[in-house]
């Protein structure tokens with residue numbers, strides 16, 4: 001295994017400038033709407049606990065769970081203790097840290113549409129401000145069903161729980177979970193509704209892929225290594241592949257999935273966000289606006305799908321029963337709360353073109369799906385073939401160089417290149433130069449939610465989606481939803497669980513004389 005630099009070199013001479021000027025989280029109260037939901041238990045409170053453990057929580061901090069179920073502070077704390085024990089990235093839970101942390105956890109019972117609930121919240125937060133010295137600063141985390149997003153924003157505004165941006169003394173920010181709308185029209189409507197109550201600068205549209213360490217490293221990797229950035233264009237790159245594969249199925253989310261599908265769940269947000277970081281021009285600085293400006297240019301440059309050749313650009317799939325990890329699993333249509341004739345997709349493959357100077361002529365192939373053979377998120381940048389006249393003989397077939405950015409698991413970067421096999425005669429063989437974060441730094445990266453909550457508390461919107469990005473992404477993908485609705489699939493289910501998805505996904509890349517990289 002080869003590494004790019006020695007560990008000693010990196011640690012002795014760390015770069016002085018961090019990728020962004022990390023700001024510290026400021027004193028605040030975090031109010032989680034939908035506090036009895038899955039996300040709070042699996043991700044949010046474990047993230048807060050780990051932030052407390054690592055000294056990342058502001059010194060003056062409290063968290064209030066807001067939900068409809070009847071419970072008191074102690075019941076909520078006990079439930080969260082169980083959740084953290086089960087889902088924290090670091091276990092077991094340290095009793096001392098938990099004891100201190102849990103004293104900052106509170107529960108507030110109310111329906112989301114109940115005015116008295118917001119009035120009493122207002123009073124309660126004021127007493128907590130006194131107790132914890134949180135200075136009136138607020139983060140509201142909307143971890144509810146999307147149908148409540150605009151109602152809650154509205155109630156927060158009506159009850160003076162969000163402040164006018166000009167109030168310099170204190171601030172209020174609202175984190176909105178995905179999905180931000182379920183198509184172009186509903187996303188615009190939602191934006192109009194939240195905009196009436198909140199300033200864009202107060203809205204933090206969360207996409208947890210942006211909080212993943214390797215996704216953040218995309219910028220560091222591209223813009224701090226001249227050797228790669230100089231090759232990052234259509235002179236040298238043949239095509240780019242992006243895969244977000246999951247071995248799990250839709251699990252207990254049947255009802256939800258019937259309303260969404262892979263295009264809405266993964267492509268519209270996570271894949272478009274990562275793609276924009278991978279393909280954008282260098283920003284003029286690491287300032288949030290500068291980065292968002294470049295990302296949105298990429299999204300706006302993606303060519304609309306040609307409707308007359310739609311099947312060569314867009315493929316959908318749905319899993320049939322099959323074997324994943326040696327275990328027989330149900331088909332999508334047999335999952336709980338799923339219609340036995342459902343046409344909702346669990347797999348999507350796309351071919352995209354970014355019509356700008358850098359990427360003209362370089363196709364981007366994207367695929368994502370549930371119940372694929374393994375969990376892997378990867379960007380593979382496939383370079384052009386070297387001139388083959390010296391080597392392209394039968395005994396030594398030349399392979400293209402592939403730079404593979406492994407977002408998860410085994411986060412890392414590898415470069416495939418051709419090497420002479422020792423001895424005579426000497427054919428070529430592709431070998432890999434491999435860098436793995438875990439092995440190299442020996443540190444476990446923080447969970448995406450830890451990073452993103454910290455950023456919000458520090459007022460840094462860089463790793464949150466800006467409205468024009470969301471809009472551009474919906475503009476591209478909304479016609480796909482329309483086309484699909486007009487022409488229901490004839491071949492569903494069309495891939496066995498445990499395979500790499502619909503066969504026709506292979507065709508969209510093979511028709512161009514290419515193939516999916518082995519992952």
Ligand code: BG6
Pocket residue numbers: 208246265
């Ligand atoms: C969520 C999707 O946003 O991301 C899920 O709703 C998906 O369907 C999940 O399983 C994948 O996230 P990760 O971090 O496990 O890759």
